Amino acid sequence: MNEKRSRPESVDARRRHIVETAVICFIEQGFHQTGIRDIAKRAGVSLGNIYNHFSGKEELIAEIAALEAEELSELQEALAHAKNPLKALETFTERYLVICSDPAYTALSYEILAESARNPEIGQGFLENRENLLKALERQILGARNGQTEMPEISESDCAEFLLDLIEGTASRLAFMEKKPGRKEKKALKAALRKLL
Amino acid sequence: MNEKRSRPESVDARRRHIVETAVICFIEQGFHQTGIRDIAKRAGVSLGNIYNHFSGKEELIAEIAALEAEELSELQEALAHAKNPLKALETFTERYLVICSDPAYTALSYEILAESARNPEIGQGFLENRENLLKALERQILGARNGQTEMPEISESDCAEFLLDLIEGTASRLAFMEKKPGRKEKKALKAALRKLL
DNA sequence: ATATGAAACGAACGATCGTTCGTTCAATTT
DNA sequence: AAATTGAACGAACGATCGTTCGTTTCATAT
Structure with a gap:
């Protein structure tokens, strides 16, 4: 047949x-x-x-970008509705690390970002989702800092960006060495998270 | 004429x-x-x-990659020969931030990294220099931690990578918004550095 | 003055690019 | 059984790619 x-x-x-x-x-x-x-x-x-x-090559990469955006959107949803702030930040860290350290995700992110630098409409949804993710992170960081008395040295928004930087950087290194995230990496990231709070 | x-x-x-x-x-x-x-x-x-x-297009990008590598090499040299560890780490943070947030540097780094993923010999010198930079950072971090009594939660090598992640991430955001690094960004990065130590 | 060779030039080559389009053919509707 | 539909096909198009090469130009050495 x-x-x-x-x-x-x-x-x-x-x-x-x-x-x-x-x-x-x-x-x-x-x-x-x-x-x-x-x-x-x-x-x-x-x-x-x-x-x-x-319709052409552009629509292909646009569709792929949309798929990636969807994956991030789910993560952001879970983060926004969590109750325990510190716990939520930690599980987010682990989940986001796993997603980002997929070599496919890393490579495609580079391609999409590079393309969106010159073709804004492709990266728009991508960046929009990232903004939402940051907003959700800021809220949980604020919650996690609730018990603190002294003025935090790092603003919630900086802290949120820094957390993403650390996760994505770690993920890039793992992807480059074709390794999966292990206990060691998760532990280091969570330690860094606590220190930044 | x-x-x-x-x-x-x-x-x-x-x-x-x-x-x-x-x-x-x-x-x-x-x-x-x-x-x-x-x-x-x-x-x-x-x-x-x-x-x-x-000889062709490849030699052009190879030459550019070599130029970037040279710039990093100077920075690493200064870091390696510094006396006061904390001071050295802070001035490194500022200088590296300035270099990285040049939009030209950011864009080219993406290009070179993306290219080196598929053409190893181009990225080799680039990565070698980065390893040296990390080694120099680790030594200064160890020095800066000299007074500490308790066991550090984050290893020197992780800490060095994290510092680079934060600087490069911050620089990417600045470059994307076509802004130069200001007092605010430098202050936030130095605060994060102190917390990670 | 003449000869030499490096530097500059641009037409041309073969390959490949994204895209178009007329056609074929299997499934569905009438 | 006949007509209709639209997925699948691949040759062909014009454009552009990286590269080659024969030629011209000009500073320098002889």
Whole structure:
């Protein structure tokens, strides 16, 4: 069966398959070094058919950016509705570290960020989500500092940015060495978090 | 004078001029989106002449990477020979922040890092210099902790990486908003440094 | 003055790029 | 059974890519 022209179970499935293949290509070769032909060949799809599903190369990276944004949005939701501030910050740290240290995530983030520097509409949702994430972090940091008497040296917003910097930096190093986050990294990050509070 | 074909004062000067123009182009459009013709046109140089000075596009980015590495190397030298550890760490923080928050530096670092992920020999010197920088930081952190009695929660190497993460993260945000580092950013970073020690 | 070679030039090459488009064909509707 | 639909196809387009190369120009050495 399916000798020459196989039809997918659904159009959505094929669409998804193309996007997933594009992700692999973009990770391996980068956005601008990946040709539509590369994606088509690897996906087992004709060149022209890609254009039946996507308006062009831009829409592919935009779709991927949207998927990443969605993943972050879930994390932000969980953080916003947490009760215990310190606990919430710690579990966020662990979860965000795991997500970021996926080499695919790191590589794609670089590509998307680099692209959004010159093509703002692609990075917009990405940055919007990040702002929301920061807002949620600030609220929990404020909560965690509730017991403190003295004036904090680092503002809540700086503290939130710093936390993301540390997690993302750690994740980049792990991704670069192709290692998964272990107890050691999580412990160091949580120690740093407590010190920054 | 110099109606049609101007000769530079020296070959080195022209070489440098081409590299500097390439830097501008790579920052504005990215490495892979910049054509040799773009560089030639902007530098006021013929297309073919670029190849009289450089073996090709790769040599251009390699030369730029080497220049960046040199800048970091100077910083590391100063850090390694400092006497007062805490003071040394603080002035390093300020200087490194200034260097990193140059939009040119940020953009190029992304380009070089992205390129080195797929072309190891380009990023090698870059990473080597970073290792040396980390080693120098660790030594000064150890020195700064000399008076402490209790066991530190964060190892010297983690602390060094974290410091770089914070500076680079702050610098990226500044570069993105096209702002220069002010007293506020330096103060926040130095506060974070003290807390991490 | 003449010869030499480095520096500058730009047309041209083959390859590849993103995209278009006319066609084929399998599934669905009539 | 016939007509309709739209997914799949791949040749072809114009543009641009990195690079090559034969030629011109000009400072310097002879």
